[in-house]
Amino acid sequence: MTWIFENLGRVFLAFVATTGRLFLFLLQALNQGLRPPYYGRQILRQIWEIGYLSLPVVGLTALFTGMVLALQSYTGFSRFNAENAIANVVVLSMTRELGPVLAGLMVAGRIGAAMAAEIGTMRVTEQIDALTTLSTNPQKYLIMPRLFAGITMLPFLVVVADIIGIFGGYCVSVYRLGFNASLYLEQTLNFVEIQDVTSGLIKAAVFGFIISLMGCYHGFTSKGGAQGVGKATTHAVVSASILILVANYILTSLLFEQGVS
Amino acid sequence: MTPKFSLKNLHKTFGTHSVLRGINLEIFPGESLVIIGGSGTGKSVLFKCLLGLMQADSGVLEMDGKNILKENAQENEDRLKDIGVVFQGSALFDSLTVWENVAFRLLYAERRGRQESKKIALQKLAAVGLKKNVADLYPSEISGGMARRVALARAIASQPQVLFFDEPTSGLDPIFSSTINQLIKKSVKELGVTALTITHDMTSARVIGDRIAVLYEGKIIWCGPAKDINKSDNPYVQQFIQGRPD
Numbered sequence: 482m483t484w485i486f487e488n489l490g491r492v493f494l495a496f497v498a499t500t501g502r503l504f505l506f507l508l509q510a511l512n513q514g515l516r517p518p519y520y521g522r523q524i525l526r527q528i529w530e531i532g533y534l535s536l537p538v539v540g541l542t543a544l545f546t547g548m549v550l551a552l553q554s555y556t557g558f559s560r561f562n563a564e565n566a567i568a569n570v571v572v573l574s575m576t577r578e579l580g581p582v583l584a585g586l587m588v589a590g591r592i593g594a595a596m597a598a599e600i601g602t603m604r605v606t607e608q609i610d611a612l613t614t615l616s617t618n619p620q621k622y623l624i625m626p627r628l629f630a631g632i633t634m635l636p637f638l639v640v641v642a643d644i645i646g647i648f649g650g651y652c653v654s655v656y657r658l659g660f661n662a663s664l665y666l667e668q669t670l671n672f673v674e675i676q677d678v679t680s681g682l683i684k685a686a687v688f689g690f691i692i693s694l695m696g697c698y699h700g701f702t703s704k705g706g707a708q709g710v711g712k713a714t715t716h717a718v719v720s721a722s723i724l725i726l727v728a729n730y731i732l733t734s735l736l737f738e739q740g741v742s
Numbered sequence: 743m744t745p746k747f748s749l750k751n752l753h754k755t756f757g758t759h760s761v762l763r764g765i766n767l768e769i770f771p772g773e774s775l776v777i778i779g780g781s782g783t784g785k786s787v788l789f790k791c792l793l794g795l796m797q798a799d800s801g802v803l804e805m806d807g808k809n810i811l812k813e814n815a816q817e818n819e820d821r822l823k824d825i826g827v828v829f830q831g832s833a834l835f836d837s838l839t840v841w842e843n844v845a846f847r848l849l850y851a852e853r854r855g856r857q858e859s860k861k862i863a864l865q866k867l868a869a870v871g872l873k874k875n876v877a878d879l880y881p882s883e884i885s886g887g888m889a890r891r892v893a894l895a896r897a898i899a900s901q902p903q904v905l906f907f908d909e910p911t912s913g914l915d916p917i918f919s920s921t922i923n924q925l926i927k928k929s930v931k932e933l934g935v936t937a938l939t940i941t942h943d944m945t946s947a948r949v950i951g952d953r954i955a956v957l958y959e960g961k962i963i964w965c966g967p968a969k970d971i972n973k974s975d976n977p978y979v980q981q982f983i984q985g986r987p988d
Binding site: 513518520526606607610611613614615617618622 | 794819825847853
């Protein structure tokens with residue numbers, strides 16, 4: 482019987498230790514990274530990687546989600562003659578929830594894994610040690626550009642996802658379900674409020690921070706060759722995905738309490 | 743003469759495993775010292791302690807008379823400006839071209855212009871026997887031997903006072919190994935730097951080193967001129983240089 486408590490204790494202690502190490506890592510990154518010099522090329526490279534190269538995957542996800550949302554809403558709402566609410570459901574769902582969460586999860590899979598793999602490989606091949614010996618702080622050179630790009634590019638991706646998702650819903654509603662195009666657009670524009678969009682953007686910035694932090698942390702602390710890099714990549718994606726879902730609930734609650742939601 | 747590096751009773755332990763067990767060693771300006779030893783004797787740990795990449799537990803570790811065990815991150819960064827390092831696997835940055843790798847410190851630490859940095863990088867590449875057309879390739883596009891030359895060019899690019907080499911010939915064929923040994927010897931002589939090499943390759947040690955120190959079970963068990971190592975009566979030293987199994 483005691484083995485259950487022993488194992489639970491071990492898991493809890495490991496969780497506390499990892500959390501502590503993560504906070505120390507973040508503090509060090511902020512302490513070093515917020516002070517000059519800043520590496521503009523690295524920042525631009527990360528903006529390109531996260532912002533531009535994630536557009537196809539985020540766009541496609543949003544497009545099909547918007548289309549499915551319209552179809553599913555029609556199926557449900559037609560049972561009590563509420564088909565007219567489809568535009569409202571699509572725009573509200575995309576801007577508040579599906580845009581940020583799906584973009585976050587897709588970017589976590591694409592970028593979180595790439596960050597952990599790249600930094601992890603640099604760790605196990607001594608490239609991070611080489612950076613230090615070349616008088617370049619790895620926190621400034623590797624971590625801060627990624628954190629900055631993650632926080633700033635996720636909101637941009639979410640704006641794109643919102644627009645494409647709403648467009649997907651529009652296409653299905655107008656061309657498949659026979660809605661009037663101008664009425665659908667008018668209803669969408671009339672119903673959406675600025676708070677719906679801003680709450681999604683706040684979430685996106687937080688998700689971008691989580692994805693970058695998890696990718697960088699697991700990559701930076703990886704060890705043990707190729708197997709270690711593989712584990713770091715898996716941990717980065719899994720932890721970022723779970724934290725995005727947890728943060729989504731917390732943020733929704735906070736924004737709801739403040740009357741923003 | 744004041745030693746460039748002075749190590750007194752240096753200890754490093756991981757958990758219950760003691761890796762460095764009281765290292766005493768002096769490295770003098772302008773000399774090339776090679777530390778040899780088998781796998782797991784603590785060579786890499788000692789190398790990292792000297793660079794400040796790892797903190798020794800106790801003892802004294804001085805560079806130019808200053809105890810580097812007590813230095814903060816900024817002081818370590820400043821000290822490393824005078825040191826060039828060639829890592830075991832070359833440790834070139836995959837995302838940068840060969841010339842950007844060579845000029846890395848000039849570009850990112852010294853903030854020099856790209857044109858000026860590239861010019862210096864090309865000179866250093868030529869100094870290690872690489873042609874201009876290699877400059878714009880990426881590390882994945884060059885061979886292991888060429889990568890080692892690029893790593894050497896990177897180490898000497900900012901005119902350091904000290905050069906560190908970690909297993910500079912590991913993974914290279916005998917011909918390339920010999921070339922790298924000669925390049926290291928030439929660079930050390932021409933630049934007049936202090937050099938510290940960690941290796942288990944006896945041929946390398948004899949070519950590169952003015953002095954050789956033998957590390958065994960976390961201690962220096964023999965240290966002397968490279969030409970005298972054969973005269974050592976220490977059984978482990980004899981076993982190591984003759985490559986005899988246990």
